[in-house]
Amino acid sequence: MPVIGVAKFLIIWQENRQVSYEYGRYGNPTTVVLEEKISALEGAESTVIMASGMCASVVLFMALVPAGGHLVTTTDCYRKTRIFIETFLPKMGITTTVIDPADVGALESALEQHNVSLFFTESPTNPFLRCVDIKLVSELCHKKGTLLCIDGTFATPLNQKALALGADLILHSLTKYMGGHHDVLGGCISGSIKVVSQIRTLHHVLGGTLNPNAAYLFIRGMKTLHLRVQQQNSTGMRMAKLLEAHPKVKRVYYPGLPSHPEHELAKRQMTGFGGVVSFEIDGDLHTTIKFIDSLKIPYIAASFGGCESIVDQPAILSYWDLPQSERAKYKIYDNLVRFSFGVEDFEDLKADVLQALEAI
Ligand SMILES: *Cc1c(COP(=O)(O)O)cnc(C)c1O
Ligand SMILES: *[C@@H]1O[C@H](CO)[C@@H](O)[C@H](O)[C@H]1NC(C)=O
Ligand SMILES: *[C@@H]1O[C@H](CO)[C@@H](O)[C@H](O)[C@H]1NC(C)=O
Numbered sequence: 001m002p003v004i005g006v007a008k009f010l011i012i013w014q015e016n017r018q019v020s021y022e023y024g025r026y027g028n029p030t031t032v033v034l035e036e037k038i039s040a041l042e043g044a045e046s047t048v049i050m051a052s053g054m055c056a057s058v059v060l061f062m063a064l065v066p067a068g069g070h071l072v073t074t075t076d077c078y079r080k081t082r083i084f085i086e087t088f089l090p091k092m093g094i095t096t097t098v099i100d101p102a103d104v105g106a107l108e109s110a111l112e113q114h115n116v117s118l119f120f121t122e123s124p125t126n127p128f129l130r131c132v133d134i135k136l137v138s139e140l141c142h143k144k145g146t147l148l149c150i151d152g153t154f155a156t157p158l159n160q161k162a163l164a165l166g167a168d169l170i171l172h173s174l175t176k177y178m179g180g181h182h183d184v185l186g187g188c189i190s191g192s193i194k195v196v197s198q199i200r201t202l203h204h205v206l207g208g209t210l211n212p213n214a215a216y217l218f219i220r221g222m223k224t225l226h227l228r229v230q231q232q233n234s235t236g237m238r239m240a241k242l243l244e245a246h247p248k249v250k251r252v253y254y255p256g257l258p259s260h261p262e263h264e265l266a267k268r269q270m271t272g273f274g275g276v277v278s279f280e281i282d283g284d285l286h287t288t289i290k291f292i293d294s295l296k297i298p299y300i301a302a303s304f305g306g307c308e309s310i311v312d313q314p315a316i317l318s319y320w321d322l323p324q325s326e327r328a329k330y331k332i333y334d335n336l337v338r339f340s341f342g343v344e345d346f347e348d349l350k351a352d353v354l355q356a357l358e359a360i
Contacts, residue, residue: 025204025207025209026204028212028215029212030212030215030216030219031049031209031210031212031215033215033219034049034215034218034219035047035049035188037219037222038178038188038190039190041157041158042161042162042170043161043163043164044170044190044191044192045191045192045193045196046190046192046193046196046197046200047188047189047190047196048189048190048196048199048200048203049187049188049210049215050186050187050188050189050203050208050210051185051186051187051208051209051210051211051214052173052175052185052186052187052208053078053153053171053172053174053175053176053185053186053187054080054081054084054173054187055187056171056172056173056187056188056189057081057084057120057151057187058084059189059199059203059208060118060120060169060171060189060199061084061085061089061118061120062092062202062206063199063201063202064117064118064147064149064195064198064199065089065092065094065117065118066117067092067093068092068093069093069095069115070095070096070114070115070116070117071085071089071094071095071096071097071116071117071119071120072096072097072099072107072110072111072116072119072120072121073085073096073097073098073099073119073120073121074098074099074100074101074121074125074130074132075098075099075330076101076125076126076127076128076130076330076331077121077122077125077126077151078122078126078151078153078173079318079319081151095114097110097114097116101121101123101125101130101131101262102130102132102133102261104133107119107137107140108140111140111141111143111144111146116141116146117146117147118146118147118148118149119141119146119147119148119149120149120151121149121151122150122151122152122153122154123150123151123152123154123160123162124154124155124255124266124273124274125154126153126154127253127276127278127314127332127336127338128253128278129154129253129254129255129260129273129276129278130261130262131255131262131265131266131270132150133265133269134148134150134162134165134166134167134269135165135166135269138165138167138168139166147168147169147195148166148167148169149167149168149169149170149171149189149191150162150167150169150170150171151171151172151173152170152171152172153171153172153173153176153177153305154176154274154276155270155274156177156178156225156229156274156305157170157172158225158226158229158271158272159229159233159270159271159272159273159274160269160270160271163190163191168191168192168195169189169190169191169195169196170189170190170191171187171188171189172187172188173186173187174186174187174188174218175187175303175305176303176304176305176306177225177228177229177232177274177305177306178218178221178222178225179217179218179221179306180222180224180225180228180305180306181217181221181307182301182303182306182307182308182310183217184214184217184218184221185214186210186214186218227343228307229272229274229275230272231275231343232274232275232305232342232343233272233273233274233275234346235275235341235346235349236254236256236273236274236275236276236277236341237254237256237272237273238346238350239277239339239341239349239350239353240252240254240256240257240273240277241257242350242353242354243277243279243353244259244279246354246357247282248281248357248360249279249280249281249282249357250279250280250281250282250335251279251280252278252279253277253278253279254273254277254278255270255273256272256273274305275305275340275341275342276304276305276338276339276341277338277339278336278337278339279336279337279339280333280335280337281335281337281360282335283360284334284335285315285316285334285335287335287360288313288334288335288336288337289313289316290360291337291356291357291359292311292312292313292337292356294355294356294359294360295352295353296352296356297309297348297352298310298311298339298342298352299311300312300317301317302318303340304338304340305340306340307342307343308342308344309339309340309341309342309344309349310339310340310342311337311338311339311340312337312338313334313336313337313338314332314336314338315327315332315333315334315336318332319332339353
């Protein structure tokens with residue numbers, strides 16, 4: 001290329017004849033590598049990464065739902081997502097219909113009654129691992145010109161290909177399985193160039209940029225994603241069966257179990273069910289605290305999907321600010337445990353869980 005002045009170069013760049021990272025908020029060669037890696041895994045035209053999963057969902061809502069618009073979402077979901085939908089979106093006149101993940105009739109009537117811009121749902125959901133029939137709901141949404149975005153954090157791109165099933169967009173909290181080491185926060189949204197560009201444009205205004213070093217940690221973490229998820233699929237399934245058969249466990253929530261309400265659907269649209277198993281101890285708040293405090297391997301912490309096992313009692317860790325009766329509305333009972341199995345040896349985890357159950 002002949003030597004040209006900077007001002008002349010800027011005109012060429014403005015006319016999109018040259019790629020340039022003219023300012024860090026708009027991207028960086030390392031963040032682009034991560035975006036391309038995620039696009040390849042999801043089979044997407046385009047991906048935008050952000051500073052956290054919450055940042056990604058907030059920017060998504062603000063970019064795709066107009067003031068006065070309507071959103072459909074599901075009952076069981078990440079609590080901060082629900083808080084944003086309930087407390088902030090009404091300030092922009094945005095109304096919401098909240099449906100049970102399996103209630104296709106409720107989705108159809110919301111689509112009839114409102115001009116729905118977006119149906120946003122996790123699948124599987126947090127913390128009960130409910131599943132939404134992605135193929136079916138995408139067909140219903142598309143007939144009405146409604147976009148479908150799946151938060152696939154629990155599934156990872158390895159256990160579920162939401163875009164191939166018909167979703168317009170797939171969102172992940174990269175913080176969980178994709179990073180895999182509990183040491184970095186990030187989020188992403190993948191889909192067509194057209195829709196992702198709409199989100200990216202607002203993201204460039206709002207900030208919430210993922211720094212290149214964080215992107216590097218995700219790129220490194222993702223090299224072992226398939227190995228970690230394979231192990232977590234296997235441990236999750238074996239532990240779910242073991243817990244379900246145990247007399248001190250009242251109920252287990254895991255899509256790989258025939259007792260799960262969407263088991264047949266999960267088998268159709270997923271290739272594995274991941275490392276998170278939720279269950280209820282046969283006992284009260286204190287019995288459950290005793291179980292958790294008797295465990296020796298897992299950390300007691302929020303988050304999931306990493307190498308180390310993590311356990312939490314949602315009533316205490318995520319919902320303690322609500323009285324018991326309010327928590328019950330979300331089925332967050334005092335005896336609920338959410339266990340994220342890591343990549344430790346299965347026999348060690350099994351022995352630990354069994355001794356903690358014996359201790360109560
Ligand atoms: C953790 C999580 C989020 C939020 O992601 P952060 O990276 O923690 O901001 C959103 N959705 C689901 C399903 C999650 O588990
Ligand atoms: C529905 O909302 C979209 C914006 O999301 C708008 O473009 C369209 O005109 C609306 N349709 C009707 C029938 O109001
Ligand atoms: C588990 O995870 C791997 C990804 O590493 C996936 O390919 C596999 O099909 C999954 N399912 C089972 C049942 O292990």
